[in-house]
Amino acid sequence: MARRVVGIGGTLRPRSSSEMLARAVLAECAALGAEAVMFDGIALSELPHFNPEAPTRNAAEQALVAAVRAADALVIASPGYHGGVSGLVKNAIDLLEDTRGDARVYFDGMPIGLIVSAAGWQAGGVTLAALRGIVHAMRGWPTPVGIAINSIEQKPFGADGTLIDAGIAAQVALQARQIMTFGVSEAA
Template identity: 80%
Template sequence: MARRIVGIGGTLRANSSSELLARAVLAECARLGAETRMFGGPALAELPHFNPEAPGRSPEQAELVAAVRAADALVIATPGYHGGVSGVVKNALDLLEDTRGDARVYFDGMPVGLIVSAAGWQAGGVTLAALRGIVHAMRGWPTPAGIALNSIEQKPFGPDGTIVDASVAQMVAVQAQQLMAFALAPAA
């Protein structure tokens, strides 16, 4: 059975660098045999604000929660906004509070690839550390290879959105390999 890997992230801007990187990791996972699904920035922007006091969920919210429940691994990508994750990504992660009562609580035992695209190295590093903290709090296992892109200094994408920078392509390949290797580890 193919492993299921879900991507969450991006910005409100179509083809944002964080979303392109997440899609690249998912494409590499698919090449390695995974089934993948992406919830990009525009889809995340359609999610109502998470309200723990309101148990009803929109069809879009229910779809995201169901996909994460069925996932073997995740990829989370965000822009670095003032040292933290974007609002649309944070709202999606907050929605996953709905999994707190599941047999697998949150991301328990799940490998999670993390991606940050920020306008500077400091913003990228701080945001990657913040995202690691969020994933640890949700019982996930961040892959050793996190991706932090400095969107000011690095221009890894060609006009069609494909990765043209060999070092960035290598980071994407390593993260995908780690997601697949950890996802393929036998369940405890």
Template identity: 70%
Template sequence: MKIVGIGGTLRDGSSTERLVAAVLDACASMGAQTQMFGGSALKALPHFNPESAERTTGERALVDAVREADAVVIGSPGYHGGVSGLVKNAIDLLEDLARDAHPYFDGRPVGLVVSAAGWQATGVTLAALRGITHAMRGWPTPLGIAVNTVAQKPFAADGSLADPEIAAAVAMQARQIMQFAKGAA
């Protein structure tokens, strides 16, 4: 079972990136092979150009990883109530999967994670990611993770999950991803 994570910001180790990584770690603890495309990988991607057949090494790596994945986890910060441009650019690149036997996220579970400095931005951004996932023929997990980084303190000083409710949500989303991916295989 292969699960690919996509998410983060221009700042390495952002809350969003660490939350996606936490879901991947939980999936790995259940036997999944995981691969993360965090902030560093995403900021190296050029702006998506659907008319160009040329792809960079980073673009090919992301597309090929998602093509081979049994499930995907996508995380975005809630910037002004929407998906960040960095994450949206990576998602747009997956247009390269349009003509595959299983296009886009077809038949695959997609875990969604949002972090923002307020509840309104988390909800609106999570809804946007759900819409994107449906448009790309994926199955968003029933549980989407929304973290308000002002009201909640998700991480301990050592980087581990500190908030028990967030840790429980991460574990539940990982179980949903694994159960659905096994059933779809």
């Protein structure tokens, strides 16, 4: 059975570096046999502000929660805004509070690849650490390889969207392998 990997992230800017990096990891996972689906910035913008007291969810909220419930692994990609996770991505993560009563609570036992694209190394590192903390709080297992790029100094993609930076491509491939191999004996 193929692993199901869900990507969450990006910005409202089409082809943002965080979204493209998440898509690159998902493509590597698909090449390794995964079924992959992406909830990009445009999809995340359809989510209202999370309200745990609201009894109903719109179609976009239901789709994200259902995809995560069916997932074997996640990829979460955020821009580093002022040293933190973007509100768009954090709102999507907060919505996953809806899984608190499930048989698998939150991200329990799931491998989760984390990606940050920030305009500086400090913001990238701090945001990656924040994502790791969030994932740990939600019982997930961040992959050992977390990807953080400095979007001022690094341009990983060519004009056609092809991943052209060999070092980043190697990180993408390694993160995908870790996502696909973590916990396989338990999931099988």
